[in-house]
Amino acid sequence: MSQALLxxxxxxxxxxxxxxxxxxxxxxFDELGExxxxxxxxxxxxxxxxxxxxxxxxxxFGA
Numbered sequence: 001m002s003q004a005l006l007x008x009x010x011x012x013x014x015x016x017x018x019x020x021x022x023x024x025x026x027x028x029f030d031e032l033g034e035x036x037x038x039x040x041x042x043x044x045x046x047x048x049x050x051x052x053x054x055x056x057x058x059x060x061f062g063a
Contacts, residue, residue: 020057
């Protein structure tokens with residue numbers, strides 16, 4: 001059972017690294033206006049984030 005769990009965790013890590021690479025390659029965020037940046041920031045806010053119940057992606061993967 002632990003091997004299956006490790007395999008699934010490895011797969012999840014690969015998917016997260018792929019997502020991170022896509023986010024790093026995303027072009028256009030720098031071109032957002034002030035109103036658009038505020039809207040993105042509002043979308044990022046969540047009750048969990050406000051409570052501090054999260055871990056940043058870079059903390060996990062050391063990017």
